[in-house]
Amino acid sequence: MTKAYKWDETKNIVIPGDQAATVDFCAKHFIYCAENALQSHGKFFVALSGGSTPKAIYQLLSTSYVKALPWDKVYVFWSDERSVPPDHQESNYHMTMSSGFSKLPIPPEQIFRMQAENHVKENARAYELLIQKHLKDYPFDLIMLGMGEDGHTASLFPNTEALKETRHDIVANYVPQKQTWRMTMTFTCINKAKNIAIYVLGDAKKETFKQIFQERDPLLLPPAALVGSREHPALWILDLAASSLVTKLHP
Numbered sequence: 001m002t003k004a005y006k007w008d009e010t011k012n013i014v015i016p017g018d019q020a021a022t023v024d025f026c027a028k029h030f031i032y033c034a035e036n037a038l039q040s041h042g043k044f045f046v047a048l049s050g051g052s053t054p055k056a057i058y059q060l061l062s063t064s065y066v067k068a069l070p071w072d073k074v075y076v077f078w079s080d081e082r083s084v085p086p087d088h089q090e091s092n093y094h095m096t097m098s099s100g101f102s103k104l105p106i107p108p109e110q111i112f113r114m115q116a117e118n119h120v121k122e123n124a125r126a127y128e129l130l131i132q133k134h135l136k137d138y139p140f141d142l143i144m145l146g147m148g149e150d151g152h153t154a155s156l157f158p159n160t161e162a163l164k165e166t167r168h169d170i171v172a173n174y175v176p177q178k179q180t181w182r183m184t185m186t187f188t189c190i191n192k193a194k195n196i197a198i199y200v201l202g203d204a205k206k207e208t209f210k211q212i213f214q215e216r217d218p219l220l221l222p223p224a225a226l227v228g229s230r231e232h233p234a235l236w237i238l239d240l241a242a243s244s245l246v247t248k249l250h251p
Contacts, residue, residue, distance in 0.1 A: 003247075007213070010228035013236045015243050019201055022239040023053065026199060027060040029237070030142065031068045033195045037141035038073060044141050045134070047079045047185065048101075049154070050092030051146035053199040055099045062100025071105045075134060079143055080155035080184040081114035088117075116183035120172040124183050128170040131189075139232075140193040143185070147200050151208050151222020154190070155182035162186055163223055187226055196227060196234040203241040210245040 002025065005013040016025035034044040048054065061068075076096075084091050093113040101111075112130055115123045145153045155173050156162055162173035162184055169189035173182050190196060200209055212225045228234030240247075 007236070009230045009233065011234050011236060013238065013243070015238050015240065015247070017240060019239050019241070022199075022201055022237060023056045023060060026053070026057045026197070026237055027065055029197060029235070030057065030061060030144075031065060033142040034069050034074065037194075038070070041138070042073065044069075044074045045077070045138070046074065047077045047140050047143040047193075048092070048096050049079050049144040049146050049199075050082075050095055051199070053146060053201045054144055055095055057144075057199075058096055058099040058101055062103050066104065072107055072110075074104075074106050074110065076101070076106060076111045077131065077140070078112075078114050079145060079190070080182055081116040082155075083116045083118075083120060083181045083183075085117045086113055114170075114183045116172075116181070120181045120183055124168075124170045124172045127183065128168060131169060140189075142195040142197065143190050143193040145190070145196065145198045145224075145227065147198055147205060147208065147222075147224040149204055149208055150177075151212065151224050153198065153224040153227060155184035156187070156223040158223060163226075190227055191229040191232060193232060196232060198224065198227060198234055198236045200236060200242045201239045203244075205242040206245045209238065209242055213246050 003015045007013050016022045037044040078092055081092050082090050086093050088094060114127055147153050150158055157175045160173050160175055162171050165171050165186040166188055169186055171184060171186055173184050175182055212222055215221050
C-alpha cells in the first residue's frame with residue numbers, strides 16, 4: 001500500500017512499496033502529469049533525467065504504457081547532461097532514447113537534447129532560449145530528477161557555482177569532484193515547474209535521504225534538499241529500501 005507523508009511546505013513524500021511498485025508508480029505519475037497538461041493547454045512539456053531509476057521508468061512507459069498518451073503532443077527536454085557526445089554510453093540523451101523513447105511516436109522536432117559535449121557555456125544559453133521559445137512564459141509540466149549519494153540533483157553538485165545561480169534557467173556548471181563540465185537546470189527553473197518529481201530508490205540512498213530529512217541547518221543541506229517551493233512542492237518518490245531509516249523514525 002502506498003504511504004504518503006507531508007514533509008514541509010516545499011516537499012511531500014510518497015512510498016509506493018518495493019522497487020517494482022515504485023517504478024510503476026513513477027510511470028503512472030508521469031502519465032497523470034501529462035494528462036493534466038494536455039487538458040490544460042494541449043501539450044506536455046517534460047524535462048527528463050538520467051540515472052537507473054528513470055531508465056526503468058522509460059522502459060515501462062515505452063512498453064506497458066505505450067498507448068496511455070498521445071505522444072505526438074509531448075515535448076521532451078532534459079534536466080541535465082554530461083559533456084559527452086549523444087551516442088556516448090554516459091549521455092543522458094543516449095540512455096533515454098536507447099531505453100525506449102526512440103520507439104515512441106514523438107516527432108523528432110519535439111525532442112530537444114542538451115548539447116554539452118562542446119562550447120557548453122554558449123550551448124547552455126542557447127538551450128535556455130530554446131526553452132523560452134517553446135514554453136514562452138509557461139513552466140515545465142514535469143521535471144524529473146534523481147539524487148546522488150552525495151545529495152546532488154540534476155548536475156547541481158555540492159559546492160559548485162550553479163547552486164548560487166538565480167538569473168538563468170540553464171547554466172554550464174564545472175564539477176571539480178568529477179573534473180568536468182556539465183549542463184544543468186538551475187533551482188530557478190526547477191522550482192517553478194508545475195510538478196517536480198525526485199526519485200530515490202535503493203539501499204545506497206537511505207543515509208543521504210535521512211540526512212536531508214533530519215538536517216535543520218540550511219548550510220549543511222545537500223543540493224537536493226533545495227528542490228521545491230511553497231507554490232510547487234517537490235514530490236519525493238522513494239522505495240522501501242531508500243526510505244527505511246526515516247520510516248523507522250516516523251512510521
